[in-house]
Amino acid sequence: MCSTKNSDKSEHDLSAGEQTIMQNKIIEVKTVSKAYKGATDMILALNDIDFNIEVGDIVGYVGQNGAGKSTTIKLLLGLMLPTNGEISVLGNNPFKKRIQNAKQIGTVMGQKSQLWWELPLIDSFKFLQAMYDTKDDAWLAQLIDLLEVNDFLHKPVRELSLGQKMRGELIAALVHQPKLLFLDEATLGLDVQTKNVFLNFLMQLNKTKQTTIIMTTHDLREVERIANKIILIDHGQLKFNGAKSDFIAEFKNMEKVEIYQSAILEVPGLKLYQENQDSNVYVFNIDELTEKQLNKIFLEADIISNVRYSDLDLTDILTLSGI
Numbered sequence: 001m002c003s004t005k006n007s008d009k010s011e012h013d014l015s016a017g018e019q020t021i022m023q024n025k026i027i028e029v030k031t032v033s034k035a036y037k038g039a040t041d042m043i044l045a046l047n048d049i050d051f052n053i054e055v056g057d058i059v060g061y062v063g064q065n066g067a068g069k070s071t072t073i074k075l076l077l078g079l080m081l082p083t084n085g086e087i088s089v090l091g092n093n094p095f096k097k098r099i100q101n102a103k104q105i106g107t108v109m110g111q112k113s114q115l116w117w118e119l120p121l122i123d124s125f126k127f128l129q130a131m132y133d134t135k136d137d138a139w140l141a142q143l144i145d146l147l148e149v150n151d152f153l154h155k156p157v158r159e160l161s162l163g164q165k166m167r168g169e170l171i172a173a174l175v176h177q178p179k180l181l182f183l184d185e186a187t188l189g190l191d192v193q194t195k196n197v198f199l200n201f202l203m204q205l206n207k208t209k210q211t212t213i214i215m216t217t218h219d220l221r222e223v224e225r226i227a228n229k230i231i232l233i234d235h236g237q238l239k240f241n242g243a244k245s246d247f248i249a250e251f252k253n254m255e256k257v258e259i260y261q262s263a264i265l266e267v268p269g270l271k272l273y274q275e276n277q278d279s280n281v282y283v284f285n286i287d288e289l290t291e292k293q294l295n296k297i298f299l300e301a302d303i304i305s306n307v308r309y310s311d312l313d314l315t316d317i318l319t320l321s322g323i
């Protein structure tokens with residue numbers, strides 16, 4: 001991650017920011033709080049949070065509505081100052097070096113657009129290339145190809161479907177080959193096929209360019225599919241910060257069983273977790289209740305052919321954690 005310019009300096013000669021990047025930390029958040037002025041009280045959107053993100057991480061930044069996700073992203077982009085604490089992004093204070101950092105950061109915000117509504121999609125890409133002073137047409141052609149936008153490249157943005165537009169937004173965020181990509185609810189409302197194109201592309205980008213990706217989303221299956229790290233925030237407080245595998249490992253003794261009957265089953269050790277129209281889903285700890293014991297109960301109740309066992313996925317784990 002260090003530039004060739006730095007490589008002939010010893011670590012001793014480097015500034016604190018340059019050393020951070022050399023140690024592979026692309027983001028450092030130390031004891032950060034953010035309070036907003038509400039109508040009557042102060043709203044503590046972030047409460048004393050700490051985390052680091054390393055070069056090449058794909059981070060799922062998850063939490064309920066109002067947890068503090070967008071606030072964090074705005075702080076990392078340098079759009080506002082924290083009330084307390086310190087933030088370093090790409091070795092810089094993001095608020096002080098907003099313009100400098102912007103050259104190495106790409107953003108896709110579900111609610112905001114970087115594209116010119118009236119112009120053909122390609123014109124936005126060309127304009128952004130000029131703005132970032134890059135003439136890498138081969139890279140642009142690669143993005144256009146990988147995100148499959150060739151068919152509507154010359155259509156005005158206002159005529160594009162949501163999925164087409166969002167693929168355009170992703171290219172717009174990447175024309176300058178940023179080291180860091182923020183995706184804030186970028187896949188909201190996309191159909192399954194476009195989501196797949198999007199997620200496959202992000203994994204490839206991360207692999208080939210070591211682009212660090214931070215994504216906030218309500219669709220935890222996306223996080224499960226592509227992230228290596230999870231940061232979980234709840235009411236402004238950090239609840240989990242670590243490898244996705246560790247998060248899932250905490251729940252490795254839990255299993256779920258779906259029973260296709262509307263009546264609720266009362267079995268000690270089985271906890272009702274989800275009520276559906278034609279079935280109910282229960283969770284259980286395999287150290288306390290085995291599938292064999294359960295099968296015996298289901299056989300006696302004559303419902304053995306109506307049950308389906310499976311492991312918990314990330315969505316289940318977060319729901320069960322009360323997040």
Ligand SMILES: Nc1ncnc2c1ncn2[C@@H]1O[C@H](COP(=O)(O)OP(=O)(O)OP(=O)(O)O)[C@@H](O)[C@H]1O
Pocket residue numbers: 036037038043044045063064065066067068069070071072
């Ligand atoms: N400009 C603001 N002024 C006052 N309060 C704000 C402001 N922006 C956010 N908040 C409050 O701060 C808290 C965190 O909001 P934030 O937008 O960061 O949450 P979020 O996790 O991104 O939520 P969502 O998933 O709904 O987008 C919420 O209570 C919100 O109402």
